[in-house]
Amino acid sequence: MEQLRGSFFIGGDWVEPASDRRFTLVDASSGEAIGTVPEGVEADIDAAVAAARKALHASGWADASPAERASVIERFLAALTARSEDIARSVSTQNGMPIAVSRALEGGFSLGLGQYYVDLARSLGQPDIRPSQMGRETRVEHSPIGVVAAIIPWNFPVTLAISKIAPAMAAGCTMVIKPSPGTVLDSYILAEAALEAGVPPGVLNWVAADRDVGAYLIAHPGIDKVAFTGSTAAGRAIARTCGELLRPVTLELGGKSAAILLDDVDLDAFIQGVPMASLLNNGQTCYLGTRILAPRRRYAEIVDALAGLANSLVIGDALDPDTQLGPLASSAHRDRVESYIAIGKNEARLVAGGGRPSHSNRGWFVQPTIFADVDNQARIAQEEIFGPVLAVIPHDGEEDAIRIANDNPAGLGGSVWSADSAHATDVARRIVTGTIGINGYLPSVGAPFGGVKASGMGREFGPEALNAYQNTKSIYVMG
Structure with missing residues (x-):
């Protein structure tokens, strides 16, 4: 049955798109169209970034304790667990992943990955006090890096989304997530789960768009960090933009x-x-x-x-x-x-x-x-x-x-x-x-994953991924 989606998930609600442009989704096994979804334009990105910025502090998300955020993530994962078969079938239909693999990874491994960050978040929050050579002590504090642009590829759209969403949420960030035009239907399932779980409005926002609008998101003045998985060629272009803006970026790129x-x-x-x-x-x-x-x-x-x-x-x-x-x-x-x-x-x-x-x-x-x-x-x-x-x-x-x-x-x-x-x-x-x-x-899931040379920079999985969504401040207590 053909699926017709008419909205984006922005600010905790279903929002009408700013244009009438649409993507057509295709069943990889048959070549037949299976649905259409809105195609985002710059105005949709502006709306999503504004919602994410508002949510950062207005909702109390950035200021919540790690344990409070962990509880929200856990409810989100429970809602995803109830939809795991729908997730697996959606991904396999769109990108051709064998259903046995999709059930194990997109519908299973991704949830275990999310639970890892729930458990890690609950272990955070203890003061990090270090010796000081010239004063009494140094207090090292961590805060959310801010609003994250997450660019998700088509090959493992759910696992690679959760690999960014879970540590970013655990750190107290808010997100604008751009799925690949080839695998968008699964992002609606994730958004429905976020809504059911009571994720605070604006913490997670989804806008499907092409590369040009994705580039607009990456360079948007309201973005504090970019997390990208995709080709090395695209990663180089993103690195140039983020380098010019001095914007933190994680790049998980190609391999051979x-x-x-x-x-x-x-x-x-x-x-x-x-x-x-x-x-x-x-x-x-x-x-x-x-x-x-x-x-x-x-x-x-x-x-x-x-x-x-x-x-x-x-x-x-x-x-x-x-x-x-x-x-x-x-x-x-x-x-x-x-x-x-x-x-x-x-x-x-x-x-x-x-x-x-x-x-x-x-x-x-x-x-x-x-x-x-x-x-x-x-x-x-x-x-x-x-x-x-x-x-x-x-x-x-x-x-x-x-x-x-x-x-x-x-x-x-x-x-x-x-x-x-x-x-x-x-x-x-x-x-x-x-x-x-x-x-x-x-x-x-507990060990850093990422590449060297042309395969990228930064790491996903493990505590290293969560650290990448945090700012670090040293407070020197002299007396």
Whole structure:
């Protein structure tokens, strides 16, 4: 059934848009339109920022105790829990995420992430008193950074929204949230939950808009911090704006991570881990290890195993619980991924996939694709494809593997696979990246997540994320 939404959520109420422009939402599995929503313009952003600024102090939100804010967040999470299946189905329909993944992550992991910040907020509030070399003591105090512009991508729209909303709320900030035009329906579910939970008016505001209006939000004089997840190219543009304004910014950007297989790798365990570590969400995940660095003496064995896995995956409708690989998020994104597959056919040896599945002419499907005999300087090895495409690169031992892994502009994720986890950890320490897994990869809500080099700056998850939404003041008590 087609969903028609006519309002934005601003100031704790449903507000008519300032223009008649609209976005059309599409079912990624069928290519059919499933609804329309308003498209925000500058006036809508102005209204949302004004509501957020008013709420910062007028509602008492910024001045509330961390425990009081934690209670509000917990009610919000309870309202989301009741809607978890609706959230999962909405996300899977819009961006093609297999429903089993969406239920686990968008409808499950995101709630656990939020609860982490509820618990963390309840542990805050104790005085931070430190020794002073010249006076009696120094008191270190934290206050909300202010109004936050949160720019959310389409690949994990709920998890990545909560990764910003929960720590920002715990810190006492208010927010203007801009979802991606491709995944907007889920933001209405979050807004309805916020309304039901009694989140103070103006603390959370949602306005869907395109990039130009998003740029207006980022540069808006009423914004105190920007939190962005998306491409490296967009992140550079945002960094330039925030640098000129001296505006704090968190950038979680793209990746081209390496999965390093050492000589003693348990190949069966690795193949079992590939769907999560290298192909999660149809390859539309920033941290995935899409460069597979395989020891030359076991290279043929590893390539054959990866090809066998790719050929065995169940490709189908995102809402089918048996689906392991769903469609890509849009027709335009499928075109982009297919353009890289065409490049790869001229750079390397195709051993699996490389086309569209034959079972359906509907939706934005691409076969899981494996390239062998890949040089690390090839475009398919250096550039983020953001689809189910893996490049298998041979290495001549541990030192060579480390060199290859670090020879890329990105530095977000990665993994090391070995029968000796202690040795694998030693190798992991030498990889220039923000996060890395040993015999698998799964982010932890209590530990910082983010990248180095072209993969961004700042961290989400853990106490580090909450700290990024706070100003810090030192009070020197001399006598």
